[in-house]
Amino acid sequence: MDSREKILSQVRKNQPGVAMLPDLNFSSSSDNIAEKFSTVLVNIGGAVLEVSGWDELHASLVTNFTNKRIVTTIPELNQRIGTVDFRQDPHLLENVALAVLPGKFAVAENGAVWITDEMMGDRALPFICENLALVIRKQDILPTLNEAYQQIGMSSYNLGTFIAGPSKTADIEQSLVLGAHGAKSLVVYLMK
Amino acid sequence: MISGKNFEDVNETKEHKSHADLAERFNRDEDRVNWHDKTLWFIREKRDKAAWQLPDWEKLRETASQIKHNVLSNLYDYLLAFEKNAQTNGATVHWASTPEEHNQIVHSIIQKHGVTNIVKSKSMLTEECHMNDYLQARGINVVDTDLGERIVQLAGEPPSHIVLPCIHWKKEEIGELFSEHLGTPKGNADPQFLTAAARQHLREKFMTSKLAITGVNFAVAETGEFVVCTNEGNADLGVQLADVHIACMGIEKIIPQRKHLGVFLRLLARSATGQPITTYSSHFKKPRPGQELHIVLLDNGRSERLGSEDFRNALKCIRCGACFNTCPVYRRSGGHSYHNAVAGPIGSILAPGLDMKHYADLPFASTLCGSCSNVCPVKIDIHDQLYKWRQVIVQQGYAPGGKKIAMQGMTAVLSDPNIFRRAGAFGRWIMRYLPFLVNNPLNPWYKQRNMPEAPAQSFRKWYSKNRKNHG
Numbered sequence: 001m002d003s004r005e006k007i008l009s010q011v012r013k014n015q016p017g018v019a020m021l022p023d024l025n026f027s028s029s030s031d032n033i034a035e036k037f038s039t040v041l042v043n044i045g046g047a048v049l050e051v052s053g054w055d056e057l058h059a060s061l062v063t064n065f066t067n068k069r070i071v072t073t074i075p076e077l078n079q080r081i082g083t084v085d086f087r088q089d090p091h092l093l094e095n096v097a098l099a100v101l102p103g104k105f106a107v108a109e110n111g112a113v114w115i116t117d118e119m120m121g122d123r124a125l126p127f128i129c130e131n132l133a134l135v136i137r138k139q140d141i142l143p144t145l146n147e148a149y150q151q152i153g154m155s156s157y158n159l160g161t162f163i164a165g166p167s168k169t170a171d172i173e174q175s176l177v178l179g180a181h182g183a184k185s186l187v188v189y190l191m192k
Numbered sequence: 193m194i195s196g197k198n199f200e201d202v203n204e205t206k207e208h209k210s211h212a213d214l215a216e217r218f219n220r221d222e223d224r225v226n227w228h229d230k231t232l233w234f235i236r237e238k239r240d241k242a243a244w245q246l247p248d249w250e251k252l253r254e255t256a257s258q259i260k261h262n263v264l265s266n267l268y269d270y271l272l273a274f275e276k277n278a279q280t281n282g283a284t285v286h287w288a289s290t291p292e293e294h295n296q297i298v299h300s301i302i303q304k305h306g307v308t309n310i311v312k313s314k315s316m317l318t319e320e321c322h323m324n325d326y327l328q329a330r331g332i333n334v335v336d337t338d339l340g341e342r343i344v345q346l347a348g349e350p351p352s353h354i355v356l357p358c359i360h361w362k363k364e365e366i367g368e369l370f371s372e373h374l375g376t377p378k379g380n381a382d383p384q385f386l387t388a389a390a391r392q393h394l395r396e397k398f399m400t401s402k403l404a405i406t407g408v409n410f411a412v413a414e415t416g417e418f419v420v421c422t423n424e425g426n427a428d429l430g431v432q433l434a435d436v437h438i439a440c441m442g443i444e445k446i447i448p449q450r451k452h453l454g455v456f457l458r459l460l461a462r463s464a465t466g467q468p469i470t471t472y473s474s475h476f477k478k479p480r481p482g483q484e485l486h487i488v489l490l491d492n493g494r495s496e497r498l499g500s501e502d503f504r505n506a507l508k509c510i511r512c513g514a515c516f517n518t519c520p521v522y523r524r525s526g527g528h529s530y531h532n533a534v535a536g537p538i539g540s541i542l543a544p545g546l547d548m549k550h551y552a553d554l555p556f557a558s559t560l561c562g563s564c565s566n567v568c569p570v571k572i573d574i575h576d577q578l579y580k581w582r583q584v585i586v587q588q589g590y591a592p593g594g595k596k597i598a599m600q601g602m603t604a605v606l607s608d609p610n611i612f613r614r615a616g617a618f619g620r621w622i623m624r625y626l627p628f629l630v631n632n633p634l635n636p637w638y639k640q641r642n643m644p645e646a647p648a649q650s651f652r653k654w655y656s657k658n659r660k661n662h663g
């Protein structure tokens with residue numbers, strides 16, 4: 001008997017009697033949801049900027065990253081920033097100073113933004129870039145992860161990730177340091 | 193070896209020492225113990241704050257526990273569904289009964305690709321299998337990329353905590369370690385600086401490793417995807433720059449449906465560190481184009497435990513570490529005193545299931561105060577299981593007399609009058625808030641002596657407070 005059969009037959013023999021799955025009804029509130037989201041994200045080291053259009057967003061990007069490599073997957077920004085051929089080796093993204101990527105929605109309770117592979121250009125990009133900007137519409141903020149998974153539903157993606165703030169560590173004596181291995185800073189643009 | 197530390201012989205593969213002996217060693221450095229204790233309590237308090245902010249906290253715990261119960265009772269079907277869906281997604285699924293088999297599988301994949309340098313993000317399962325040693329002995333260079341894990345790896349130690357691997361290290365010692373291994377200037381112990389040095393050092397590893405190993409936090413039967421949570425981004429960076437991704441998981445990591453992630457991800461980071469969520473919660477479904485994805489499912493006693501009504505609930509564990517941070521014995525004895533990959537209260541109920549004789553001491557390394565069960569996000573009856581293990585161990589004749597082993601377990605940390613005296617504020621705190629820990633009939637020490645009644649504050653504290661109040 002190979003291990004697979006051995007494990008499965010032992011599991012079948014030993015698993016206890018049926019237990020039902022519970023309902024997932026939790027409380028949630030959409031009051032001041034954008035403020036809540038901002039407060040939480042700032043608390044975990046991120047930043048939030050409200051912008052009213054692509055021009056304003058672009059202006060805000062370039063002031064902070066003049067002469068640095070900026071990469072985006074957002075069509076509205078491509079004319080201003082340029083395009084990248086994402087078929088090349090992801091290692092070549094190592095010198096990206098700022099990646100500007102669209103998020104699907106954000107979650108107020110934890111400051112996270114949901115982003116899937118087709119919005120990443122290359123799947124390495126959100127993690128290898130030195131700084132990360134995520135753009136969502138202001139109305140796309142959900143109260144909790146419970147609503148987030150309702151929204152995600154059975155949508156198909158190859159890789160999906162919640163990103164909440166910049167990469168960080170507190171492994172050295174519990175001192176919080178931003179910029180462990182991933183992005184050193186994260187800003188979420190809320191498009192009005 | 194870095195000075196001031198006493199961890200040379202804590203590796204479980206070396207000569208076996210009991211929790212009591214190892215805890216006693218840890219307690220020789222009183223300042224370090226107090227610092228360790230305080231640091232972990234601070235994290236426990238952060239957890240409380242995060243939990244209290246959610247009106248649904250208790251409901252979430254109950255729901256998570258029920259979902260996990262459903263998982264245990266349907267594990268056969270869920271495993272098959274997960275396997276099928278993961279295969280449809282393009283993954284190769286492997287099954288391993290033993291740690292040895294797990295390591296062989298991983299090694300054969302590495303060999304097939306002719307790789308010698310690999311990066312690995314945090315995985316307690318690979319610690320359980322002693323995979324690094326196994327691979328290293330076969331000429332594979334495994335680099336742990338979680339900062340805390342890299343620190344203990346450079347020092348030649350196992351992690352002392354499942355979430356905070358180097359919680360027992362002081363920054364000055366890390367500075368010294370980095371100066372030796374990474375060439376940072378001597379005497380620089382600034383966490384910001386040291387983290388930046390580690391980032392640079394590890395970035396080079398990410399850029400040059402063709403194979404990445406990760407753990408798995410949750411695997412979804414319904415979709416065949418799995419979720420890996422990190423704060424540092426090391427799992428993602430490793431995987432996305434590699435040609436091959438190997439994800440290693442225990443068979444109990446399965447959850448039924450994607451939507452259940454909403455429950456577990458709300459609980460995990462809040463319970464672990466008091467964060468609302470980890471920075472990255474990545475859902476790996478299909479490998480990147482051209483990438484090979486392997487998932488290794490390990491049993492190692494789990495399917496057997498499933499058949500034990502008393503002990504199966506331990507399989508619900510989501511490895512948040514909350515029970516460590518709250519445990520008065522863990523905080524004052526350190527992770528290495530448990531001589532097992534998973535320390536703390538949960539380690540003490542998992543380990544005897546694997547080797548009752550070797551780990552007979554662990555269920556006694558507890559005060560049975562129940563704090564672990566109170567914080568556990570999936571409501572495992574940890575302290576009840578500790579008590580039940582004691583009975584089994586004594587029945588099987590592995591305990592050198594109930595009294596003696598209980599004395600040893602307690603002696604090192606709480607009940608020894610010397611340590612009690614040294615423990616100072618902690619001892620008074622225990623006596624005021626948890627006197628049953630010490631005055632518990634299970635504690636044989638109590639049978640012989642009466643515990644002193646604890647003054648609300650020490651004379652010193654009273655004196656300085658009064659001085660402040662009166663002038």
Ligand code: SF4
Nearest residue numbers: 509510512513515568
């Ligand atoms: S037993 Fe509970 S508290 Fe302890 S690590 Fe596991 S899930 Fe967390």
